[in-house]
Amino acid sequence: MKKLEDTKIAVIGLGYVGLPLARLFSTKYKTIGYDLNSARVKRLSEGFDDTLEVDNSLLRSALDNGFKCTDDLEAIRDCDVYIVAVPTPVDVNNRPDLKPLIGASTTVGKVIAKDNIVIYESTVYPGVTEEECLPVVESVSGLKFNKDFYAGYSPERINPGDKEHTVETIKKVTSGSTPEVADFVDALYNSVLINGTHKAPSIRVAEASKIIENSQRDVNIAFMNELAKIFNAMGIDTTEVIEAASSKWNFLKYKPGLVGGHCIGVDPYYLIQKAQVYGVLPRIMTNARRLNDGMGDYVANQTLKLMNKKGVLVKDANILILGITFKENCPDCRNSKVVDIVHALSEYTGNITICDPWANAEVIKKEYGLEIIKSLDKCGEKSFDAVILAVAHNKFLDLDIRKYLKDNGILYDVKAVLPKNMVDGRL
Numbered sequence: 267m268k269k270l271e272d273t274k275i276a277v278i279g280l281g282y283v284g285l286p287l288a289r290l291f292s293t294k295y296k297t298i299g300y301d302l303n304s305a306r307v308k309r310l311s312e313g314f315d316d317t318l319e320v321d322n323s324l325l326r327s328a329l330d331n332g333f334k335c336t337d338d339l340e341a342i343r344d345c346d347v348y349i350v351a352v353p354t355p356v357d358v359n360n361r362p363d364l365k366p367l368i369g370a371s372t373t374v375g376k377v378i379a380k381d382n383i384v385i386y387e388s389t390v391y392p393g394v395t396e397e398e399c400l401p402v403v404e405s406v407s408g409l410k411f412n413k414d415f416y417a418g419y420s421p422e423r424i425n426p427g428d429k430e431h432t433v434e435t436i437k438k439v440t441s442g443s444t445p446e447v448a449d450f451v452d453a454l455y456n457s458v459l460i461n462g463t464h465k466a467p468s469i470r471v472a473e474a475s476k477i478i479e480n481s482q483r484d485v486n487i488a489f490m491n492e493l494a495k496i497f498n499a500m501g502i503d504t505t506e507v508i509e510a511a512s513s514k515w516n517f518l519k520y521k522p523g524l525v526g527g528h529c530i531g532v533d534p535y536y537l538i539q540k541a542q543v544y545g546v547l548p549r550i551m552t553n554a555r556r557l558n559d560g561m562g563d564y565v566a567n568q569t570l571k572l573m574n575k576k577g578v579l580v581k582d583a584n585i586l587i588l589g590i591t592f593k594e595n596c597p598d599c600r601n602s603k604v605v606d607i608v609h610a611l612s613e614y615t616g617n618i619t620i621c622d623p624w625a626n627a628e629v630i631k632k633e634y635g636l637e638i639i640k641s642l643d644k645c646g647e648k649s650f651d652a653v654i655l656a657v658a659h660n661k662f663l664d665l666d667i668r669k670y671l672k673d674n675g676i677l678y679d680v681k682a683v684l685p686k687n688m689v690d691g692r693l
Contacts, residue, residue: 375406427596562606589657
């Protein structure tokens, strides 16, 4: 291993995780970002990050100071540390899909050299790094793990759209395949992080720590979603219940809602599957996933119920859905659960308008086959029989949403952010 200060880094995968990390490392080390998406690389090289995770001015400053983005494999051949930050999705049956990780490991195997280190950041179940990824690197490179090359694992903690908990400010877990490598990986991340690191005793512990972070949130949100269903059936406002309970010092203030995105709505499936390999049926996690995945249908059914109560004809009704990204003030539409609302309502009407100023219309069309509009400029007043506020973008909170409703139209607030007297129903 080279001296820390002489390290040259390649970050493989320039998405929501890889780009901010590569930009940060470039402030102290010679850093190259590698991605298979040539169009993405071109935009980044011109100083534009379409994910909005890295401010364009910061990106351009990094480029001016030597940071490079490339889709040329040869450009990363002489690096010392290879950091893999690719997605870990699930397939249509919610089974872990390791193809991006195996592909990235193959890429590393083609360029890694003696004494180099490969560090994985992708969220996985315990054992993936050493049992699935590193054998691929060995096979492709012809090098021997922990003899010719080494490994680390430092799970990502990027929260898309969060401008407070950025990669610079978060505390990161680190680990290495030998004590010496663990120290090196820890020192490498510590050198650029404001709040330091936690060095885990093994790669498997680090992998497990990451996956339970998101699984814990999933279970807690599922509990609140279950409570919302119970209290709605009782005619009790869930938000008011949570506010009252929050007066206790150790109450955890989770809220009900749609659980989409690439982390909380996906990662638990990795641990669920691996647990069953060991003969353990993770009932709480499995039930939480099932409950959270059903919330889109629940919101649609609640909306239809309110329409019926007000005498609004459901068949062929004009419905407006505000927001399709998986969270507010962010363009990330991966695993959007708003789509489930659309599909459920589509059984009753084809007149559904989706508005989202943050979402990329081409991406939504490609991923979900849905058309969206970016603003309500062309929507007249009193146009809709129902409006569902699905994502609490700031631009929506500034709107007079009820002006778009017909006189007997209903407004359903998924995020419970609007005044109670303004809405007809909310989670």
